[in-house]
Each structure stands twice: as C-alpha cells, then as structure tokens.
Amino acid sequence: GQQLNQSPQSMFIQEGEDVSMNCTSSSIFNTWLWYKQDPGEGPVLLIALYKAGELTSNGRLTAQFGITRKDSFLNISASIPSDVGIYFCAGQVNTGKLIFGQGTTLQVKP
Amino acid sequence: ETGVTQTPRHLVMGMTNKKSLKCEQHLGHNAMYWYKQSAKKPLELMFVYNFKEQTENNSVPSRFSPECPNSSHLFLHLHTLQPEDSALYLCASSQESQPSAKNIQYFGAGTRLSVL
Numbered sequence: 368g369q370q371l372n373q374s375p376q377s378m379f380i381q382e383g384e385d386v387s388m389n390c391t392s393s394s395i396f397n398t399w400l401w402y403k404q405d406p407g408e409g410p411v412l413l414i415a416l417y418k419a420g421e422l423t424s425n426g427r428l429t430a431q432f433g434i435t436r437k438d439s440f441l442n443i444s445a446s447i448p449s450d451v452g453i454y455f456c457a458g459q460v461n462t463g464k465l466i467f468g469q470g471t472t473l474q475v476k477p
Numbered sequence: 478e479t480g481v482t483q484t485p486r487h488l489v490m491g492m493t494n495k496k497s498l499k500c501e502q503h504l505g506h507n508a509m510y511w512y513k514q515s516a517k518k519p520l521e522l523m524f525v526y527n528f529k530e531q532t533e534n535n536s537v538p539s540r541f542s543p544e545c546p547n548s549s550h551l552f553l554h555l556h557t558l559q560p561e562d563s564a565l566y567l568c569a570s571s572q573e574s575q576p577s578a579k580n581i582q583y584f585g586a587g588t589r590l591s592v593l
Contacts, residue, residue: 371519400581409567409584410520411479455520463575464533465582467520 369394373456373468380446381476388454388471389440396458399432399439400465404453413454414441446475480504483568483585490558491593498553498588500568508574509551510582511543514565526551527574558592565589 373390380386390399398417402410414425416432416439423430429442439456456468481502490496502509511523525533526545540562542554551568569582 398580402584407586407589409479409481409483409569409586412581412583415581459580463573463577463580464522464525465580469517469519 369458369460369466371456371458371466371468373471375471376469377472377474379474379476382446382448384446386443386446386450386473387440388456389438390456390458390468391438392458392466393437394458394460394466395436396460396466397436398459399430400457400459401428401430401439401441402455402457404455404470406452410455443473446473448475448477451475479583479585481568481570481583481585483566483588485588486586487589487591489591489593490555492558492560494558495554495556497555498566498568498590500551500553500570500585502549502551502568502570502583502585504570504572504583506570506572506583507548508571508580509545509548510569510571511551511553512567512569512584514567514587520567524553525574532574555590558590560592563590563592 401413404410414430419436420434421432427444453470457465508527513521523537524543544552565587567587568585571580571582
C-alpha cells in the first residue's frame with residue numbers, strides 16, 4: 368500500500384537552532400499536510416500545501432510541496448522549547464484518504 | 478480547542494466489558510473519522526463517515542462498531558477487546574471526505590484506551 372517515509376525519526380536540538388524534516392513516497396499526492404501533536408493531545412494542523420512547488424510559511428514554520436508531488440519538507444527556524452512534540456506529515460490521495468508518516472519527535476534543550 | 482471534542486479522555490476496560498467512545502464536532506463538517514494511534518506506528522484510519530453514511534471500513538475487526546447518528550456526532554462501540562487494542566483513539570472531522578482542499582481534517586484530543 369501507499370506509505371510515507373518520514374525522517375528523521377527523532378531530533379534533539381539546542382534552543383535557537385533551525386530544524387528540518389521531510390517526507391518522501393513512491394506515490395503522488397494531491398495535498399500535503401503537516402501536523403504537530405503535543406503529549407496527551409491530538410494532532411493540530413500547522414500547514415497545508417495544495418500545489419506542486421508551493422512554499423508556505425506560518426510564523427517560524429516553512430513547508431514545501433515537492434515538485435514531483437512525492438515529497439514535502441518542513442523547516443522550523445530559531446526553535447523554542449514549546450516546539451517540542453511529534454510532527455507528522457500527511458499526504459492526501461485521489462480518494463481523499465490521508466496517509467500519515469511515522470512522525471518526527473522533536474526535543475529542544477533550553 | 479480544535480472544535481472536535483472526545484470523551485472520555487481515558488478509559489480502562491476489561492476484555493469482557495462493553496464501552497463506547499464519543500466524538501462531537503462543532504465545525505459544521507460533514508465527514509467524520511476514527512483513527513487508531515499506537516506507539517511507533519503511523520495513524521491508522523479505521524472508519525470514515527460522510528453525511529452520516531459509512532464510506533470506508535479499513536478492515537477493522539467487528540469488536541469495533543461505529544455509529545454516526547448525525548453529522549456532528551460519532552461513536553465507537555467497543556466489546557470483547559484484546560490487550561493489543563490498547564491505543565490512543567482519535568476522532569477527526571472535515572468539511573467533506575472527497576479529495577479536495579476541503580478535506581483538511583481536524584482532530585480531537587483522543588481517548589487513551591487501556592484493555593486489561
């Protein structure tokens with residue numbers, strides 16, 4: 368079946384550093400979404416991407432929809448302690464179904 | 478607050494118990510979803526409802542029984558579960574379930590289920 372490979376699985380960084388994570392697949396997606404999940408909570412939408420090549424920012428977050436429609440990346444600039452959590456990518460396929468990556472666990476050292 | 482409310486937040490049940498999870502969305506959406514989230518695994522889609530009609534059952538065992546009485550409410554009835562069913566169960570809603578920009582899914586906080 369369709370799968371997303373999300374990397375890295377985990378990151379431990381110093382406050383103020385920039386972070387980059389990505390998702391790749393052998394399948395084409397119509398929409399890419401990035402979610403963040405805090406402990407004990409459900410995923411919260413960060414950024415939605417609708418067109419190949421699209422680059423979108425949300426504060427310190429920037430995400431891009433790969434030109435091949437098979438990948439996406441998320442960058443976080445100048446990380447702060449509240450950026451801690453699990454980040455998920457999700458791709459929407461032709462049926463409307465979302466396929467999720469395995470998640471990237473981010474820890475930020477003050 | 479995402480506009481999707483799940484109750485209870487935590488549930489412990491024995492393998493012979495019957496319990497139900499509840500989800501309510503206040504976003505005016507027409508599609509609702511149940512997902513299972515286990516440690517170290519991607520979110521697994523279980524069921525999709527669109528305008529109260531079930532449109533997807535992702536090969537879920539019959540011990541999980543969904544119910545969608547209206548577009549705002551979704552239930553997951555549980556009976557004779559197994560310990561491996563312990564997980565975080567997430568509900569989500571979207572404006573519609575078809576492939577479009579209107580299929581952005583908003584999640585509840587989940588129910589943490591432990592089966593003893």
